Amino acid sequence: MDTATGREQPRRRQARGERRIQQLLEAAASVFCATGYTAASTNAIAREAGVSPGTLYQFFPNKEAIAIELGDRLMHDLRDTYGEALAPVDPATPLADAVAAVVDRLTAFNTDHPVFFALMHGPDMPGGITEAHDALHTSLLGRIETLLASLLPPGTDKADVTRTAHICLGIYKAGLELVLSHEGTEQQAYIQEIKNALTRYLDPLVGDHLGQPVG
Amino acid sequence: MDTATGREQPRRRQARGERRIQQLLEAAASVFCATGYTAASTNAIAREAGVSPGTLYQFFPNKEAIAIELGDRLMHDLRDTYGEALAPVDPATPLADAVAAVVDRLTAFNTDHPVFFALMHGPDMPGGITEAHDALHTSLLGRIETLLASLLPPGTDKADVTRTAHICLGIYKAGLELVLSHEGTEQQAYIQEIKNALTRYLDPLVGDHLGQPVG
Amino acid sequence: MDTATGREQPRRRQARGERRIQQLLEAAASVFCATGYTAASTNAIAREAGVSPGTLYQFFPNKEAIAIELGDRLMHDLRDTYGEALAPVDPATPLADAVAAVVDRLTAFNTDHPVFFALMHGPDMPGGITEAHDALHTSLLGRIETLLASLLPPGTDKADVTRTAHICLGIYKAGLELVLSHEGTEQQAYIQEIKNALTRYLDPLVGDHLGQPVG
């Protein structure tokens, strides 16, 4: 009966919803970038998406959920684009090159998805941090831990890896903020400084199974 | 009462005003710490200070101004406590020691004035950043630049100093966030990592007029 | 499929429609019980029924209509189960027994159909009372009037019968609320009190064609 069209009918309906969701997420990204997460209002997002507030709430139960979904998709994009590891784990790669690759990739990714930065810098709140940012943060952190696991000496304590990852992510986030607030050659200079800071920070920690450290 | 010592009247009034301001700033600090700058409401600050909203607005034109004044006083406190340079610039001091001293001092200062952190991490907003945080940031940055000026080789380009200062401040802020979100020995470990990250980042930059670099 | 038995098609459709209606009414009953009529949302009813909001509106023009139909069916059920009169009108039955029978039946009916209570206690609204509750109320009232007609002396004024019926129904509704808010022996005690209140209220009104009044 429905054999021929049965799969497409629902698909078309779902497709509309999926399109709306995409639309809403894009609007949300835009608004988050423009005003930050805290100041972003659901009404503004709906308006930006050209729909009514009610429509937004048909797809997301609340503002937080939008940010979470946005973060999720962002991480998937990141994975799809640069793979799980974010960088080549070829033992022969010098640390500086590995770091540079990761920084370049993350920076390029942020250029493509400016909301990445907006989401990473959670709201003002103390301790709390919204679930959305937490999720994004945790996810990123995991990737970095994985990456570090292949750089640091085999026997390194788990807690040390985590701590190191936290510091690296912190340095990167702080650096990204600077990168974004500058332009042209100065911006490039900041990118280089992030790489320097990370490389130098990690250099004494990596085992000598890596290529020769920076001269 | 009102008849005697006509000259003391204004003085007393000013004193009263100063007390009020102090009161309000302390309340603001408390509220900023508890809820973050964005979520802090002027009404909540007034309530915490035990005065009416109207009174608050008799001393500060708006929320922003409170943060600015708070930041100003914080910077003065910092200067009063640790001097302009934040650390001894004795050329003989090894870099690691100088960095450790600065980090310890800033961290101790933050412990004494928890709102320091809250103000440094401005609101969510994009680029803009509120004037208050900007001011605090700029002030801190200036101190760091001064500090770096004595560490980096004499002829270093002004722009390079500024850039380096930005990066250092960024690393410190990111690190402080981690320090504050941990406790006990883990917290200590993070403090050490901040020192490591900064020392290693600066090490190749400082001239050899400093004590021997970290072994 | 569509080719054969052209006559059965509509029948089957009607059957399907009837099933849907049943489904929706059961869902509505469930939601009305859980949240009350006012707070019940049509979306919630549709969800509970496992259909889309649109489907609900294909069978009922609005929320009110659902309640009305639900009330109607409830009254039919009541009639089907306990007959038109709700109780034996055997003149020999003592008043107390007749009252007890009616109360027990209504109470049992409410146990079987908890939404009965929810519908009887209409929304908050003033005077207005929604059509649905009005209908249920009127219907119940009619049954009680019929019942009373056989209890009160033959020549009793119609207005008096109606008034008495109103009072009896009021007492019963108030009592039912109490019954439902208690459990165990206390609940039984309340049931008994309803019977007492009604019996004593009616006792002086019934003619002596009934069995001996309560001692």
Place this chain on the structure above:
Amino acid sequence: MDTATGREQPRRRQARGERRIQQLLEAAASVFCATGYTAASTNAIAREAGVSPGTLYQFFPNKEAIAIELGDRLMHDLRDTYGEALAPVDPATPLADAVAAVVDRLTAFNTDHPVFFALMHGPDMPGGITEAHDALHTSLLGRIETLLASLLPPGTDKADVTRTAHICLGIYKAGLELVLSHEGTEQQAYIQEIKNALTRYLDPLVGDHLGQPVG
């Protein structure tokens, strides 16, 4: 210093607030009567009071609080007007007269304060019942229990008194609804029926220390 005016200054300020509160409560009473508690919106109450929504929330934290305060003041009014006991407890008073007095007083009170009825009939919700109605209900119930304590035989079980009070209040509430939905002589007739129902219900329960029961 302030001795003379010190008490009046604050008083005047508080007076404005108190006036506003009165105004808001009157507006709330009006809106509750017009639309019922559930449907009453805080904005509508503010509008009715001629103030902005914000003003309302300066005096009441939420809708519920308005109803609670309204109920409180209502109970105080009731107490102030008719005393704690609601009726003479003169042992010589015949039950019918005592009941009539209470019913008349409550009915008169409700005529003076129509919101009394609106508040007694809480929202639709199941079990829940808002705190406001609960409070009013409990308060009324207490008064009735006190009253009954002097009517029922001295040794009566506490639980029995409470149960009887519940039933009486239930009958009265149900009756009041009927009274309010009728006019003129019919309304009077309903008032009489409430008295009858209550008197007859209580008659077998009161000790013979009361005046002769109804003939």
Place this chain on the structure above:
DNA sequence: GATGAATGAGGATTCATTCAT
């Protein structure tokens, strides 16, 4: 100076209902 009442636009969210598919 101090008070606290007043504002009113704006925030997130809900819901009965309609409509394109």
Place this chain on the structure above:
DNA sequence: TATGAATGAATCCTCATTCAT
């Protein structure tokens, strides 16, 4: 029929700021 997306006014409530006293 059935779907579920779409609507948009309405809900409760907040907050920076102003103003009369």
